[in-house]
Amino acid sequence: MGSSLCIKKSNQRCYDSKGSVSDSESSSIDPQELRLIQRQTQKQSSTVSSVIETTQINEEKKKIIYIFKKRTLSNQFEESLLFEISKYLKTEQDYKNYSQINNRFSKILSKYHYNPIKSFLLFKEVTTQFLFTKKDIRLPKANKFIWLFPVHIGEALRYSPERNIFRSIKLTQNYIHFHGDLIPVETNIIGDKAFFMRKDLISITIPTRVRCLQSAVFEGCCSLKEINIPSSVTSLGERCFKGCTSLTSCKMTESIRSIGRECFNECYSLKNVELPSLLVSIKEYSFLKCPFNEMIQTPPLLQLLPLSCFEYSTQLRNVIFHSSVESLGEHCFAHCIRLDRIELPISLTSLGEGCFCYCENLKEIIINEQLHVLPKNCFENCESLEAVINSQFIHQLNESVFENCCSLQTILLSPYLQKLPQNCFFNCCSLKEINLPFTLTSINSNCFYNCKCLETIDLPSHLKEIHSNTFAFCTSLEYISLPRSITLFGNNCFKQCLKLKQRINVPDYCFQQISFF
Numbered sequence: 001m002g003s004s005l006c007i008k009k010s011n012q013r014c015y016d017s018k019g020s021v022s023d024s025e026s027s028s029i030d031p032q033e034l035r036l037i038q039r040q041t042q043k044q045s046s047t048v049s050s051v052i053e054t055t056q057i058n059e060e061k062k063k064i065i066y067i068f069k070k071r072t073l074s075n076q077f078e079e080s081l082l083f084e085i086s087k088y089l090k091t092e093q094d095y096k097n098y099s100q101i102n103n104r105f106s107k108i109l110s111k112y113h114y115n116p117i118k119s120f121l122l123f124k125e126v127t128t129q130f131l132f133t134k135k136d137i138r139l140p141k142a143n144k145f146i147w148l149f150p151v152h153i154g155e156a157l158r159y160s161p162e163r164n165i166f167r168s169i170k171l172t173q174n175y176i177h178f179h180g181d182l183i184p185v186e187t188n189i190i191g192d193k194a195f196f197m198r199k200d201l202i203s204i205t206i207p208t209r210v211r212c213l214q215s216a217v218f219e220g221c222c223s224l225k226e227i228n229i230p231s232s233v234t235s236l237g238e239r240c241f242k243g244c245t246s247l248t249s250c251k252m253t254e255s256i257r258s259i260g261r262e263c264f265n266e267c268y269s270l271k272n273v274e275l276p277s278l279l280v281s282i283k284e285y286s287f288l289k290c291p292f293n294e295m296i297q298t299p300p301l302l303q304l305l306p307l308s309c310f311e312y313s314t315q316l317r318n319v320i321f322h323s324s325v326e327s328l329g330e331h332c333f334a335h336c337i338r339l340d341r342i343e344l345p346i347s348l349t350s351l352g353e354g355c356f357c358y359c360e361n362l363k364e365i366i367i368n369e370q371l372h373v374l375p376k377n378c379f380e381n382c383e384s385l386e387a388v389i390n391s392q393f394i395h396q397l398n399e400s401v402f403e404n405c406c407s408l409q410t411i412l413l414s415p416y417l418q419k420l421p422q423n424c425f426f427n428c429c430s431l432k433e434i435n436l437p438f439t440l441t442s443i444n445s446n447c448f449y450n451c452k453c454l455e456t457i458d459l460p461s462h463l464k465e466i467h468s469n470t471f472a473f474c475t476s477l478e479y480i481s482l483p484r485s486i487t488l489f490g491n492n493c494f495k496q497c498l499k500l501k502q503r504i505n506v507p508d509y510c511f512q513q514i515s516f517f
Contacts, residue, residue, distance in 0.1 A: 079104065083111050092119045114146075150189055168211075183207055190217050192237075199223055208232050213240050215260065222246055231255045236263050238283065245269060252276050259286050271315065275299050282309055284329070291315040298322045305332050307352065314338065321345040328355050337361055340384075344368050351375055353398075360384060363407075369393050374401045383407060397424055406430055409453075413437055420447045422467070429453065436460050443470050445490065452476055459483055466493045473497075480504060 086108050089095050095117070099106045114128040120139065129142040133149055143163065147156075150168040154175050170189040173196060181198075183190065185207045195201055197220035204218075208230045215237040218224060222245045229236075231253040238260035241247060249272045250264070256276040261283035264270060271293040279299045284307040292313045297320040298305070306329040310316065316336045323345050330352035333339060339359045343366040354377040356362060362382045367390040376398040379385060385405045395416045400423040402408060408425075410433045417437050422444040425431060431451045436458065442465040448454060449472050456479040459466075463483055468490030471477060478499045494500055494510045501511055 079108065079111070082108050087116060090117070092117060092122065095122050152191075153184060153187060156186070183210075185209065188212070190214060192216060193219070195221055197221070203227075206230055206233070211235075213237055215239055216242070219243055225249075227251070229253060229256065234258070236260055238262055239265070242266055248272065254278050257281065259283065261285060262288065264288075264290055275302070277301075282306060284308060285311075288312060294318065295320065298325055300324050303327070305329060307331060308334070311335055321348070323347050326350070328352055330354055331357065334358055340364075342366065344371060346370060351378055353377055354380065357381055363387070364389065367391060367393060372396065374398060376400060377403070379405060381405075397421055399423055400426065402426075402428060404428075410434065415439060418442070420444060422446050423449070425449075425451060427451075436463075438462060441465070443467065445469055446472070448474055450474070456480070459486075461485060464488065466490060468492055469495060471495075471497055475499070478503070482506070 082105060086095070086098055089098055095109060099109050109122050110125055112123045113125055115123050115126050115130050118132040118136065120126055120129065126139060126142055128144040128146065129139050131138070131145055131147045131149070138145060145164050147164065147166045150170045151166050152172050152175070153169050154172070156166045156169050168188045169186050170191045171183060171187045171194055172191045173194050176194055181195070181201065181204065183204070183206060187207055187210055189212045190206070190210060192214045193216045195204070195218050196216055199220065199222050201218075201221045202223050202225060204224070204227060206227070206229060209232055210230060211232055212235050213233060216239040217237065218241050219239045220243045222243065224244050225246050226249045227247065228251045232255065233253070234255055235258045236256065239262045240260060241250070242262050242265045245266065245268050247267050248269045250270065252274070254277050257278055258281040259279065262285045263283070265285050265288045267290050270290045273287070273290070273292065275296070275298065277299045278301060280301045282302065282305060287310050288308050289312040292315050294316070295318045296310065296316060300322050301324060302322065303324055303326045305325065305327070308331045309329060311331050311334045313333070313336050315338055317338050317340060319333070319339070319342060321344065324347060325345050326347050327350045328348070331354045332352060333356050334354050335358045337358070337360045340361050341364045342356065342362065346368045347370070348368055349370050351371070351374065353375045355375065356365070357377050357380040359382050361384050363384050364387045365379070365385065367388065369390065372394060373396045374394050377400045378398070380400050380403045383404065383406045386407045386409065388408070388411050392412045392414050395414050397417065397420060399421045401421070403423045403426040405428050407430050408428050409430050413434070413436065415437045416439060418439055419442040420440065424444070424447045426446050427450045429450055429452045432453045432455065434454070434457065438460040439462065440460045441462055443463070445467040446469045449469050451474050453476055454474050455476050457477070458481045461483045462485055464485055465488040466486060467488070470490065470493045472492050472495035474497050476499065477497045480500060482504055489506055489510050491509050492512060494506065497511070
């Protein structure tokens with residue numbers, strides 16, 4: 001029939017393969033008709049109105065119904081067109097309503113030689129039956145059956161291939177146990193735990209009809225070294241290759257759209273992986289403890305990198321983010337000890353707790369203008385971190401965000417910052433300079449604890465609270481301005497600030513040697 005269906009009468013009217021009115025037909029409807037579509041669909045015959053209400057069709061299909069009402073009785077539509085349009089109905093009630101529009105429509109259902117929906121009572125001429133569930137009753141008069149739901153391969157082999165077509169043949173662990181490791185070419189789905197804990201499995205060939213690898217298919221196959229995933233596969237289930245400790249390479253084609261939770265977790269030898277360009281979803285812990293080589297580049301459709309996605313990728317040096325990435329989950333790149341530089345994309349708006357913690361070699365992080373919050377422990381123990389570019393865009397810092405960043409010498413704070421949380425710059429022993437914004441009202445416990453290189457600091461005029469151990473062990477601190485607005489000095493807030501003790505007038509407990517924390 002082609003991509004469009006045309007009926008040549010006095011005027012040519014065309015419909016595309018989805019049953020929508022083409023541009024030529026839309027233009028042939030006079031403006032008054034178009035204006036009346038919304039108002040008159042409810043005023044016409046009840047049977048046609050019920051079609052509109054039941055199927056909840058869109059504006060284009062409402063145009064079709066309106067044209068039907070004006071032109072069908074004059075035989076301006078061929079039955080072949082009416083049949084094609086009926087294929088887009090969804091429920092048994094839809095087909096009933098459609099057949100009741102007039103006598104010509106009532107004949108349409110007799111043209112079906114298959115059941116387009118689960119119910120077959122309306123279709124009297126069925127010779128090919130679609131089976132939607134295992135409980136469907138097979139019609140004695142049907143000479144062919146098309147099974148739309150997953151069927152175990154052992155069951156499928158019991159039926160005649162001449163009369164039965166299976167859309168989803170599923171390979172099971174039980175079949176492998178009795179018939180060996182060879183995957184039949186008819187397989188569409190490799191089921192849960194099909195090769196679970198097969199420590200003797202060294203290699204495997206996946207047939208080109210396989211669309212899905214379900215959960216734990218190759219989990220614990222510690223001798224499996226390499227696997228090629230065919231282009232027919234679109235999804236990898238959770239724990240699919242978990243614990244494949246000898247797996248060094250996994251070639252994934254562009255067709256893969258989702259990677260399940262813990263899919264490659266504990267693949268300690270996996271170094272060569274290229275994320276598919278059509279990948280839409282990666283779940284938690286997908287590549288946890290995979291060493292990787294050098295670089296990862298995120299694909300253009302991926303928006304979220306979730307919890308611990310690449311945690312402990314100990315050989316990873318660089319990550320190139322596509323502009324589609326909007327969020328990084330908790331501990332996403334934690335313990336990536338060779339990662340040395342990160343540039344966050346302009347699309348990124350949120351980071352999870354501990355996102356880059358313990359990245360011991362990370363020297364530079366470039367923040368985009370859309371990111372306004374750094375979460376708890378975000379850069380904790382990034383011992384080599386020297387520069388945080390564009391940090392002035394961060395309006396909120398959370399607990400321990402730069403704790404133990406021993407190489408950080410200076411940082412620019414946002415003019416909108418209202419408080420510094422506890423342990424914010426804890427043990428930033430190289431921090432020499434920091435300008436606190438005038439909006440700051442509170443500095444919480446241990447914020448600048450053991451910042452040994454900090455010599456001078458100007459406290460803003462609106463500051464009200466300095467909590468316990470805030471500047472404890474800032475042994476080089478010689479000058480600090482104390483505004484009159486301060487109403488709270490915490491215990492040991494200037495502990496071991498010996499150069500400062502004679503220069504400021506504060507309560508004695510600010511310097512007392514009392515228990516820590």
